[in-house]
């Protein structure tokens with residue numbers, strides 16, 4: 001074969017390899033369990049620093065997250081806050097150097113901006129959970145977009161940074177809106193049903209379903225959940241788990257893609 005053809009073949013192979021590497025990224029449109037990716041050295045968002053404001057929110061000092069492709073990781077997530085129990089939860093998490101992800105309700109952000117700043121400054125991740133817990137499939141696309149934007153704006157106003165994830169209430173998101181999202185969609189695969197049982201023992205029991213790579217759904221607006229957290233942290237910690245944010249767990253989540261296999265709107269409140 002001519003050398004020109006050989007070059008073409010090599011180039012084609014390189015393109016195919018790149019394309020396949022792209023496919024091996026955790027694309028879970030069917031909410032299937034994603035494969036692990038090594039923790040990113042550079043998320044590409046490091047340059048995003050909060051504007052200089054008198055609120056002085058600063059991300060936690062550089063922290064190297066654990067490599068979740070090599071060690072056991074779990075992403076604990078807390079929805080519907082911030083609320084009056086959140087500060088207690090933040091201290092509990094600190095005791096285990098545990099990082100979590102908070103999916104915030106916009107109107108609660110307006111009420112408790114300092115708590116949101118504390119979440120971020122302690123190294124937790126922040127996601128958008130709509131302004132007032134609306135089912136985004138029950139309103140127009142335009143209204144859903146406005147709702148998410150208003151919530152993003154409230155988070156930005158409070159912290160100087162944008163949320164890095166979205167979790168639609170009930171895990172429900174119109175397909176056409178999904179394509180337009182600039183951030184990944186975080187669902188869950190272990191639902192503690194804490195919002196339903198409002199029972200500390202049941203919440204601890206539900207957490208026994210956690211396996212490496214789980215995204216765990218809880219709510220920091222219930223005292224019964226906060227009271228379950230010490231036992232959950234202690235148990236998982238003794239089993240060698242690292243508590244990471246959703247983005248740290250996944251590695252390089254892609255905008256508009258849903259992560260977590262647990263979309264069960266019939267039984268989950270989200």
Ligand code: NI
Nearest residue numbers: 079080169270
């Ligand atoms: Ni919710």
